[in-house]
Amino acid sequence: MSEIRFRLNGSEVSYAGSGADRLLEVLRNTYRCTSVKCGCKEGECGACSVLIDGVLINSCCVAMGAIEGSEVVTMEGFRETRRFEVLDKAFGELSAVQCGFCIPGMVLAAEALLSKNPHPTVDEIRQGLSGNLCRCTGYNAIVNAVELAAKEGEGLW
Amino acid sequence: MVNGYAAASLAEALEIRSNQKVVPYAGGTDLMVENRSGVDYLFLGKIPELRNINEDDEYIRIGAAVTFTQALEDKKVPALMKEALKRIAAPAIRNAGTFGGNLGNGSAKADSVLIEFVSDARLRLASRDKERIVDVDKFYLGRKKLDLAADELIVEILLPRTGLDRYSYEKVGGRNALAISRVSFAGIFDERDGRITKLAAAFGAVADTVLRYKDLEETMLGKTLDEARELKEKYLEGYAERMVLTQGRVSAEYRKKVCMNLLGDFLAKFGI
Numbered sequence: 001m002s003e004i005r006f007r008l009n010g011s012e013v014s015y016a017g018s019g020a021d022r023l024l025e026v027l028r029n030t031y032r033c034t035s036v037k038c039g040c041k042e043g044e045c046g047a048c049s050v051l052i053d054g055v056l057i058n059s060c061c062v063a064m065g066a067i068e069g070s071e072v073v074t075m076e077g078f079r080e081t082r083r084f085e086v087l088d089k090a091f092g093e094l095s096a097v098q099c100g101f102c103i104p105g106m107v108l109a110a111e112a113l114l115s116k117n118p119h120p121t122v123d124e125i126r127q128g129l130s131g132n133l134c135r136c137t138g139y140n141a142i143v144n145a146v147e148l149a150a151k152e153g154e155g156l157w
Numbered sequence: 158m159v160n161g162y163a164a165a166s167l168a169e170a171l172e173i174r175s176n177q178k179v180v181p182y183a184g185g186t187d188l189m190v191e192n193r194s195g196v197d198y199l200f201l202g203k204i205p206e207l208r209n210i211n212e213d214d215e216y217i218r219i220g221a222a223v224t225f226t227q228a229l230e231d232k233k234v235p236a237l238m239k240e241a242l243k244r245i246a247a248p249a250i251r252n253a254g255t256f257g258g259n260l261g262n263g264s265a266k267a268d269s270v271l272i273e274f275v276s277d278a279r280l281r282l283a284s285r286d287k288e289r290i291v292d293v294d295k296f297y298l299g300r301k302k303l304d305l306a307a308d309e310l311i312v313e314i315l316l317p318r319t320g321l322d323r324y325s326y327e328k329v330g331g332r333n334a335l336a337i338s339r340v341s342f343a344g345i346f347d348e349r350d351g352r353i354t355k356l357a358a359a360f361g362a363v364a365d366t367v368l369r370y371k372d373l374e375e376t377m378l379g380k381t382l383d384e385a386r387e388l389k390e391k392y393l394e395g396y397a398e399r400m401v402l403t404q405g406r407v408s409a410e411y412r413k414k415v416c417m418n419l420l421g422d423f424l425a426k427f428g429i
Contacts, residue, residue, distance in 0.1 A: 003158075004158055018160040018161070019158040019161020019162075019163075019197075019198060020196065022192075041192075043186055043189075043190060044335055046249060049249055055226075055252045056249045057249055058186075058249045058250065058253070060189065061184075061185050061189040061250070062185050062189065062253070063161070063185055063189060065161035065198055065200045066200050068163055068203075069203070109248070109249070112248070113248075128248060130247045130248065130333070130334035130335070131246065131247025131249045131334065132247075
């Protein structure tokens with residue numbers, strides 16, 4: 001077996017490069033999933049968060065060989081869902097987006113949180129987003145947006 | 158796969174490990190930050206035998222590729238371990254980071270390793286032809302130096318099932334989330350018939366390995382709380398003399414002061 005096979009946003013793909021390559025860079029450069037942002041390459045900022053088999057992971061800290069057989073979802077795939085629409089609307093309504101760099105990771109972190117816990121408290125929301133740094137908003141608008149999405153999207157998660 | 162080996166079972170992984178020069182890769186959260194060039198990874202994250210949490214009469218047995226999130230959601234994992242796990246980094250890192258990786262990285266800042274030191278955990282290591290059990294404090298030979306042969310893998314962590322209920326755990330970091338320990342402390346106390354049967358204290362992130370002084374702990378064993386209070390000053394002096402701490406992001410003096418304060422708080426919590 002020489003190629004690494006996995007699912008990316010619902011499609012079967014196979015990657016012929018090195019097993020040691022960084023998922024973050026492969027997503028951006030090979031598959032043009034540029035919603036996945038590179039902030040730190042140290043697992044500190046969450047801008048590169050993706051869902052791997054439904055679990056939130058920093059793609060900068062994943063080698064390609066580790067995702068053989070996995071399902072990877074980035075914002076390019078998640079934006080096709082009804083859940084995204086609800087989060088998108090809530091983030092917009094509450095002006096939870098400023099420069100936008102952290103937002104793809106932030107929205108996927110919200111999705112991961114709500115999938116596990118559809119009715120989180122404010123504390124639980126803050127914990128769920130604690131690995132995603134934002135230098136613009138001061139976080140409160142984002143926390144409020146996730147709280148609003150949980151209410152508006154009742155039954156979706 | 159170029160620059161990597163996938164294994165479907167532990168036996169297959171050990172076979173590869175015995176024939177090839179590979180770096181064991183479980184969660185990747187430390188390895189990918191290090192980003193060594195030209196290495197071949199042996200991917201262990203999907204091997205079922207390494208992903209289980211079991212228990213026997215004596216131990217909770219945590220597979221080396223069990224993630225911190227998985228352990229936090231498992232009823233068998235003791236509260237003391239969970240105290241440390243829930244303060245590791247943030248959800249996305251806890252979803253990937255593993256017990257085996259925390260050990261194998263060899264850092265004295267590893268928060269799950271501190272708990273393994275204070276609770277006298279043991280490790281099951283295996284190679285293709287044999288396996289052995291080693292005490293966690295013997296596994297650490299120095300900074301980034303481990304008693305792990307080139308053909309061996311960490312298979313599971315054996316955490317004692319009993320005697321971990323009365324504890325203190327403190328992590329001092331620069332912020333609430335995504336914090337690397339500057340000083341971490343775990344202590345376990347136990348008594349029977351009014352006499353101390355356990356007084357274990359371990360300090361993380363302050364030296365090349367986690368620090369624990371069993372000979373100092375022994376001076377308190379078998380004592381009543383009254384006797385222990387009388388011995389307290391001498392006991393604390395023993396720690397102050399022995400602890401030679403390294404300078405890190407914060408000064409050695411600050412770290413020592415914090416260590417002594419945390420040790421004092423731990424004793425006070427249990428009436429000493």
